[in-house]
Amino acid sequence: MTDETPDATATARPTDPESARRAVAAVWRIESARIVATLTRMVGDFALAEDLAQDALAEALAQWPASGIPSNPGAWLTAVAKRRAIDGWRRRERYDERLAAIAHDLEREQAEATDAAADLPYDPDAIDDDVLRLVFVSCHPVLSREARVALTLRVVGGLTTEEIARAFLTPVATVQQRIVRAKKTLGAAGVPFEVPPRSEFPGRLGTVLGVLYLIFNEGHSASAGEDLMRPELSREALRLARVLATLVPREPEAHGLVALMELTAARFPARLDAKGDPVLLGDQDRRRWDRSAITRGRAALARADAIGRGRGAYALQAAIAEQHDLAASVDDTDWAAIVALYAALGRVAPSPVVELNRAVAISMAEGPAAGLALVDELAADGRLARYHPLPAVRAELLERLGRPDEAREAFAEAARLTANERERAVLLARASRPGAR
Amino acid sequence: MPKYMLIMRADDRAVEAYQDLPFEQVIEAMGRYNEEMMKAGVMLAGEGLSDASEGFVVDFDAEPPLVTDGPYGETKELFNGFWILEVASKEEAAEWAKRCPLGPGSKLEVRRVTELDDFPQDNEWIQKEAGWREEQAQRAAKA
Numbered sequence: 001m002t003d004e005t006p007d008a009t010a011t012a013r014p015t016d017p018e019s020a021r022r023a024v025a026a027v028w029r030i031e032s033a034r035i036v037a038t039l040t041r042m043v044g045d046f047a048l049a050e051d052l053a054q055d056a057l058a059e060a061l062a063q064w065p066a067s068g069i070p071s072n073p074g075a076w077l078t079a080v081a082k083r084r085a086i087d088g089w090r091r092r093e094r095y096d097e098r099l100a101a102i103a104h105d106l107e108r109e110q111a112e113a114t115d116a117a118a119d120l121p122y123d124p125d126a127i128d129d130d131v132l133r134l135v136f137v138s139c140h141p142v143l144s145r146e147a148r149v150a151l152t153l154r155v156v157g158g159l160t161t162e163e164i165a166r167a168f169l170t171p172v173a174t175v176q177q178r179i180v181r182a183k184k185t186l187g188a189a190g191v192p193f194e195v196p197p198r199s200e201f202p203g204r205l206g207t208v209l210g211v212l213y214l215i216f217n218e219g220h221s222a223s224a225g226e227d228l229m230r231p232e233l234s235r236e237a238l239r240l241a242r243v244l245a246t247l248v249p250r251e252p253e254a255h256g257l258v259a260l261m262e263l264t265a266a267r268f269p270a271r272l273d274a275k276g277d278p279v280l281l282g283d284q285d286r287r288r289w290d291r292s293a294i295t296r297g298r299a300a301l302a303r304a305d306a307i308g309r310g311r312g313a314y315a316l317q318a319a320i321a322e323q324h325d326l327a328a329s330v331d332d333t334d335w336a337a338i339v340a341l342y343a344a345l346g347r348v349a350p351s352p353v354v355e356l357n358r359a360v361a362i363s364m365a366e367g368p369a370a371g372l373a374l375v376d377e378l379a380a381d382g383r384l385a386r387y388h389p390l391p392a393v394r395a396e397l398l399e400r401l402g403r404p405d406e407a408r409e410a411f412a413e414a415a416r417l418t419a420n421e422r423e424r425a426v427l428l429a430r431a432s433r434p435g436a437r
Numbered sequence: 438m439p440k441y442m443l444i445m446r447a448d449d450r451a452v453e454a455y456q457d458l459p460f461e462q463v464i465e466a467m468g469r470y471n472e473e474m475m476k477a478g479v480m481l482a483g484e485g486l487s488d489a490s491e492g493f494v495v496d497f498d499a500e501p502p503l504v505t506d507g508p509y510g511e512t513k514e515l516f517n518g519f520w521i522l523e524v525a526s527k528e529e530a531a532e533w534a535k536r537c538p539l540g541p542g543s544k545l546e547v548r549r550v551t552e553l554d555d556f557p558q559d560n561e562w563i564q565k566e567a568g569w570r571e572e573q574a575q576r577a578a579k580a
Binding site: 019022023025026027029030073128232235236238239240241242243246247269288292296 | 438475476477478479481482523524525526527528529531532533552553554
């Protein structure tokens with residue numbers, strides 16, 4: 001095997017424009033966060049850095065199909081973006097000392113980049129810190145939820161505006177506007193390019209985790225459109241959660257979120273039937289669950305536990321998912337363990353929805369009467385008055401207790417409350433089923 | 438997102454070249470490469486293989502199959518290790534493969550890992566295999 005195959009040349013100089021475009025996109029996914037982070041540090045302005053990076057991407061798309069991908073594409077893109085920055089300043093006659101310093105750096109880096117043996121100046125910790133700052137800026141609380149999602153996918157995930165639009169079934173122009181507006185908001189608020197100070201860190205990290213979880217959930221319980229699942233979006237959220245966990249390895253909830261996503265995604269292959277309708281957990285073909293994902297999820301949960309600061313809301317939800325993932329069937333499930341985990345989750349993140357889930361687990365562990373007692377308490381307290389799963393759960397339990405009239409009434413109430421047509425049809429059918437058990 | 442296996446293959450040239458390099462340097466370069474892929478959230482697994490002289494081959498040209506000790510006579514290239522990556526595209530797998538710190542005489546073969554959906558789901562053996570995977574995982578979980 002001493003001869004070079006012709007394929008090697010073909011990869012370096014892709015001729016087919018579509019495969020060239022995909023190759024550029026691949027480089028962008030790998031490099032964009034570091035490029036935008038480096039540029040933000042250099043020009044001191046996130047919005048400008050993002051524009052410059054996008055310009056460099058456009059130039060790559062124009063040049064690489066003909067020239068081939070450079071041997072150090074990240075350095076190439078960064079150098080192009082820096083040159084654009086200098087051109088911009090020159091036009092606006094702001095050629096100052098900072099610019100002189102940057103131009104000097106650029107000359108040196110270009111000299112290194114042309115030397116085939118030279119590597120990028122390698123300071124992994126500094127680059128990681130800048131990428132982490134980028135994550136916190138993209139998920140800043142001054143931004144709307146939609147803006148955080150779009151900005152995170154674009155600058156941290158390296159997705160194009162078109163890809164984000166496709167994932168959220170939103171027009172490209174809308175996503176573009178969202179990003180432009182988000183960058184203006186950040187500029188107007190004077191958001192610094194920094195990792196939040198210690199006093200704000202836990203809350204800000206919580207916001208970042210929340211954005212990633214939102215993206216994950218949008219992918220597997222799509223809130224709009226015909227597809228019930230867009231697993232690629234969930235996979236991207238999972239990848240970004242892994243990225244975050246390596247940036248803040250001492251934060252248990254970062255690993256907890258990875259664990260929760262892995263252990264949830266493990267069930268994706270069984271979540272839809274052949275017609276594309278959702279399959280309930282109890283009816284899923286558990287042989288289709290992704291065993292490697294379960295192993296990875298459990299490893300992430302172990303990493304969260306090993307830090308020794310206890311389990312947060314994500315780790316606890318991951319532990320609940322783990323119980324389901326390890327059970328051979330609904331009957332085989334350790335419901336007592338799940339009841340305990342929901343109780344712990346209710347202490348860390350109190351919510352009537354968690355209480356409702358605990359009631360379901362209690363009904364599985366101790367029988368429907370015990371579950372119903374808690375559901376009735378929840379119904380009386382009124383916080384879930386508009387939440388259709390509450391009467392639906394109540395109806396199920398009443399049915400299991402052999403109280404069909406009350407069950408039908410509860411199903412009818414659930415049908416009135418749901419906004420989803422398909423779900424309403426199912427609930428109404430059960431509300432009118434004669435003599436249910 | 439598809440998964441790809443990067444399979445490392447090296448001929449005598451590469452093996453000799455590596456023997457000339459300081460071990461520390463080789464380990465550092467590989468470590469850095471692995472770290473990059475972990476940080477990008479794409480690396481699912483990876484293992485290196487021990488020296489081929491410890492291995493052996495089961496050859497099905499013979500009946501019954503013939504067991505021969507390594508390093509395999511005629512073979513020009515040896516497998517040395519693998520990675521499994523979860524990436525958005527074939528191109529992204531190629532981009533990561535190109536960054537591997539290998540030299541002349543080495544190759545990375547890149548293959549997509551099959552998913553359950555690649556097979557007809559009504560086949561009895563496919564269903565059995567799914568069952569085996571589940572049993573294995575449960576045994577691992579209880580161990």
